[in-house]
Amino acid sequence: MANPFEHNRLTLTFPDQLGQLVISDLLDIPDDISTVALLYCQGACLVKSKSEADRVLSFSLPDDIDPAYFTAYLLGEILPANQGKIIKSYLDQIRPFLNRLGYTLTSPSDSTQKATKQKATAKAQHRFSKALADTPFYVDYDGAKAEIYWVKRQELVIKKGASLKQETPLNKDGAVGFSQKFALTLRQEHADAIGSDFKTTADIQLKSVNEVGHLLFFAGTNAWLILKDKTGKTLDSHTIAN
Structure with a gap:
């Protein structure tokens, strides 16, 4: 040094x-x-x-x-x-x-x-509520579009037909960063449900809102603020613990 x-x-x-x-x-x-x-x-x-x-x-x-x-x-x-x-x-x-x-x-x-x-x-901190299990939340961000349900405390479902961001963001030196590697790993794990056009061909189950953000748009922002109901209210607003 x-x-x-x-x-x-x-x-x-x-x-x-x-x-x-x-x-x-x-x-x-x-x-x-x-x-x-x-x-x-x-x-x-x-x-x-x-x-x-x-x-x-x-x-x-x-x-x-x-x-x-x-x-x-x-x-x-x-x-x-x-x-x-x-x-x-x-x-x-x-x-x-x-x-x-x-x-x-x-x-x-x-x-x-x-x-x-x-x-x-x-x-x-965010708290899961059974009352939200049937409420659809939507993503329309940075090339990704999806309908999502938070059905259990550690289970979120991205419905069939979602569009994933196609281009992998790179670091300044052209390398793939940590967040992108995690996102690509998730996509590989669910490759059977992702078509060549980056649209999902089946429902995908994930364990957290963080994983949803990585899979859909490579994270980079707070996914709790990106998922919104039909009125535009964020998942964060619905579930944050006061």
Whole structure:
């Protein structure tokens, strides 16, 4: 790992294509922030705003990780489940390097952070209701169209005749990312029910809303907000636990 220090900035290039970290003062923020994740810190503590900070950590991330999701994850915000898993795995790999520098990437107040996370977790919980078992929900998003029923707690049915997104999204380097690999695996598992025109020829049973999003449109967004009833009300609105 290269660790050059110059002009009030420290640049760390992680091994194994894990990206790069630049630690600098607040006057040295990158011109193009669309491709990096910016984290503001006061000393070694993560803070939420630039006004509280005395330095900035700029992460250049692997292509599988969206910079906005990375920042949101560390601030305790709600993410699609698959993104949370990817980011957690990434942090586990670079944590030994961060620990050597004294950065644990936690909020200044652990109790506040824990309370925020508990509140966010509660908001993210959804409850199955038998009353919805006969209610059709529809997807019309990014080339995918489908009629779906949530029939049991761990069983959703995509009805025959659904249209799947055809083109597999690729990373910037042209590689297939983690989410896309998972989606392609699901499609392979149900290949007997998917025609060459990417239309389903039979009902498909899946275990979660997350799997539905992957199979139909390679995820990339919150599927709870994409599935809607005939009035346009989202599955999230129908089932979120208050």
